[in-house]
Amino acid sequence: MGHIRHSAACLRLFGDDLNPDTVSALLGASPTYGSRKGDEQALGNGRMRLERTGSWRLDATRREPGNLEAQVFELLDRLTPNLQVWDELGKKYKIDLFCGIFMGSENDGLPLSHNALLALGKRGIKLDLDIYDASE
Numbered sequence: 001m002g003h004i005r006h007s008a009a010c011l012r013l014f015g016d017d018l019n020p021d022t023v024s025a026l027l028g029a030s031p032t033y034g035s036r037k038g039d040e041q042a043l044g045n046g047r048m049r050l051e052r053t054g055s056w057r058l059d060a061t062r063r064e065p066g067n068l069e070a071q072v073f074e075l076l077d078r079l080t081p082n083l084q085v086w087d088e089l090g091k092k093y094k095i096d097l098f099c100g101i102f103m104g105s106e107n108d109g110l111p112l113s114h115n116a117l118l119a120l121g122k123r124g125i126k127l128d129l130d131i132y133d134a135s136e
Helices: 018-025 068-078 085-092 114-122
Strands: 002-014 031-035 040-042 048-050 053-059 092-101 126-132
Touching: 018 031, 018 053, 018 085, 053 114, 068 092, 068 114, 085 092
Parallel strands: 092 126
Antiparallel strands: 002 053, 002 092, 031 053, 040 048
């Protein structure tokens, strides 16, 4: 079994009444990107788009070769360990760890330890994997 060529990970919270400043205060870090529902976002083509919902997103450093385990802890180590805060946020917002996994061959492996899975689970964070074939 080969190794993942590279990986990207982003912790995301979404909700119609999400205020990025409030979430930042609770989690103890500023997002890579944050918006409120209805905010205007500049698109690459010079046009604007209205945000359909509020969001708070924190990117991990891209890893080559891929190392999702390290990205999980890179993100979580920057944020509050207080599980009550995570529980309250999870009651109000959708929380996930969105990951891009880019394979280097047709049969690559991606291990995650019980510690990484437990850390995500305790915080109510859904793991969302987009896996890209090496031929793409």
